[in-house]
Amino acid sequence: MDFSALNPVALMVTLMVAATPIMLAALGELVVEKSGVLNLGVEGMMIFGAICGFAVSVDTGSVWLGIIAAMIGGTLLSLTFGFLTQYLLSNQVASGLALTLFGLGLAALVGQSYTGIKPPSFPKLDIPFISDLPVIGPILFSHDFIVYFSFIILGGVWYFLNYTRGGLILRAVGESHDAAHALGYKVVRVRLMAIAFGGACAGLGGAYVSLIRVPQWTEGMTAGAGWIALAIVVFASWKPLRVLLGAWLFGGITILQLNLQALGVEIDVAYLSMAPYLVTIIVLVIMSADSKRASLNAPASLGKAFHASS
C-alpha cells in the first residue's frame, strides 16, 4: 500500500468541503429539534434545495441567485411540513418521511432537463495573507464563501440558543409547550420559524453539493446526506458546537473511504460506510448510561403535537 499518495493537507481540505453540507443541514435540524419538532424530511429539503440552486444558477448564470433560490426552496418545502404538523397536527414522523419522498420526487422532476449541464463556477474566497500560511492556510482559509458562512451559522446558532432571549424561548417551547403556552409564548409561531430556518439550512446544504462540491446535477445526488445530518444532531446531543465534531467525523469517513478506494486498500467499503453510524450508536449508549442526564439532553417535547386546548 502506498500511503504517500495521501496528502494530509489536501485530505483536510476535502474534509472541510465534505463536512459543510451536512453541517449546515444538521445545524438547521438542531434548531428545529430544539423547538420540539422532529423533521425527518431533511434529505428531501436538501435535494430540493440542490436542484433549485442548480436550476436557477444555470438559468440566470448567477450562483448567488442560485444559493438564494436553494434557501427559498428548502424553506417552502419545510413550511408545507410546518403547515401539516403545526396546524393540521399530523404525525411528525410520518409527515417528515413523506417530505423526504416528496422532495426526492419533485427534485427529479424539476431536474430532468438539467442533467449533464455544468453550472457556473463558484468563486473561491481566499482570505488575504492568512490563506498563505502553510498547512492552516489551505485547510482553513482558502475556501468558498459558503464554508465560512457555515461557521458563522454555527457560531450564530450556538450564541442564539445559549445567550439570547429568543433562544431561551425556543428551548422553552421545545422543553414543555404547555408551560410555554401558559406563560404566553406563541408555540406554533416559534416552531414555524424554527422549521423555516431548518429548511433554509438544508436547502443551502443541498445547493452546496450540486453547485460546489460535485458540481453537476444527478438524481438523488445528496445520497443520504440528510439522514447523516439527522444522525449528527443526535450524535451532538443537541449541542451546536458538537455538530462541528460530528460533521467532521462523518465527512472525514466519507473522504477516507473514497481515498482508500482510490488507493486500492483491501478493506470493504461497507465497513467504512457503516463506521459513523456505529460511532453514533456507541455515543448514544454512553450518553444514555446516565439516564437522568440523557433525558435532559433531548428536548422533552420532541415530536409531540401541540394544541392550545385551554
Next chain:
Amino acid sequence: MTALLSLSGLTKQYPGVLANDHVSFEIGKGEVHALLGENGAGKSTLVKMIYGLVRPDEGEMKLGGEDYAPTEPRLARRSGVAMVFQHFSLFEALTVAENIALGMENPPEKKELSERISTVSANYGLTLDPDRLIGDLSVGERQRVEIVRCLLQDPRLLIMDEPTSVLTPQEVEVLFETLNKLKSEGTSILYISHKLEEIKTLCDHATILRHGKVVGTCTPAEESAKSMAEMMVGSELKEPKARDFQPGAVLLDVQGLSLPSKDPFGTSLRNISFTLREGEVLGIAGVAGNGQDELMLALSGEERVQREAIVLKGNPIGHVGPSARRKVGLLAAPEERLGHAAAPDMSLTENALLTGLLRQQLANKGFIKWKETEDFAKAIVEAFDVRTAGVDHAAKSLSGGNLQKFVVGREILQRPLVLVINQPTWGVDAAAAASIREAITDLAAKGKAVLVISQDLDELMEVSDTFAVLAEGRMSKPRSAKGITIEQIGLMMGGTEVPDAAA
C-alpha cells in the same frame, strides 16, 4: 377601599359547559381576596381570563379604573398581574434563573438576575440556587421558583393558585408573612386554596363559585371552615367518624430499610423501621424532598432493597419488584397522578388494567379480557364517584380530583392487605378529598393497613391512628396521633435534629 380589579358579568362558554356565568366581584387595593370553589367550579377559567390566557365571551374587567382586556399573558404581566400556577409552568431542563427570566417581561442580565433572585428568595425565606436545574428540584422547591418569579415583577395583583399545598407549617407562616408584607405595600392578592383554615387566617374577603356562578361572598374571619365548605359544595360535608383504634396482628414489618437515592439531589433513606398492624393508618409527615419519594419507591418495589427489610405477613419481599409485591397484597398509589400513577393518554379502562392485571385476573394466557377490564374500570368509577364521560376516555381528560379518586379507588378495589399512598389529596377539591380520606379509613376499618405519606398535616391528623415524621431520610418512631400538636410536628419536620419522640 378602592377597587384594583373589578369584574363584571364575565361569561365564558365552552362546548357543553358554561364555565363562567356572569361572574362579578371586586378585589380592593391591598386586599387578599379568596376564590373558593370545587374543582370544575370555574375558578381556573376565571383566573385564565384575568391572566389573559382565555378571552371572555361577555363582560368586562377594569384594572385600577381603566379598561382591562388582556389578550395574552404578557399584556397582563405588563399591567402588573402575575400568577403562580397550580400545575407548575416550569421547564425541567432549564435552570432556575432561565425559568424565572421566561416569566418576566424585561429580564435583566443573567448576573444581575441571579443576584436579584438570591436577594428576593432570601428576603422571603424561599431559599433558591439560581443555577440549579428545575429537573433536580423537589415539588416544594419548584413552587418557590414560581413564587419568586412573580415577586420579582413587583406585581399589582398576584394570583396564587394553591400555593401552600407542599409547604411546611413554618414555610406557610413565612409565606403568609410575605403575603402580608406585600399586602401592606399595596399589592392585591387573589388567593385560591382548598385549605379553608388558611383562608380564614389570611384573606380579607372571599368569593365562592359553584357551577360557574358566584354563589356567595363572605368575610372568612367571621365564618367557620365548615360553613364555607358547605357554601362551596352546596351540601353538608361528612364529619369523619371518630374511630376506635384497635390494632391487630402485624401485617407489614419494615426493619432497617436503607436506600441510597439514585437522584444526585435526592435523599437517601437511612435505617427506617416501623410496623403496620391490621386496622392501622400510619401517617408520615415531612417536608417535600426529605425521602418521601424514595420511601414510596422502596415500598412499592420500584426500587429493590434488602430481602429481609420489608416483610409482609412473614414473607420477605424487599428484593422483589412491584408485580410480585402486588401479588401478595402490598399495593401502592404514587403521588404523580399523570405519568406515574396513570398513563395520561390511555383510557381509564387501560389504566385500570395496568395495575389490576394480576389481582383482578384480567388476562387469560396473555390475552387481555377487555370485558372484565372494562367492568373493573366501571366499578371504580361507580364506587368512587369518578366524574367522567366514560371509561373509554383518556386519563388526562379527567380533572385532578376525579383522576385521584380513580387512582386510589383502583388500588382499594383490588383488596390490598397494605396500601401505600403518597399525597392522596394533593390539588384535589374538598369534596373529593373527603371521599378519598373516607375510603382510606374505611379500608383500615376492614382490618387492612394503610400508610399515608402527606405534606398536609390536617389530612394526616384526620386519617391517622399513628404518626411519624420523615426528615432527611430518617423516620421518627411512630407514635399515637392523638394529642400531638401541629406546632410539635412542625418543629420535628423543620428541625435538622429529630427528637426520638417515643411519647
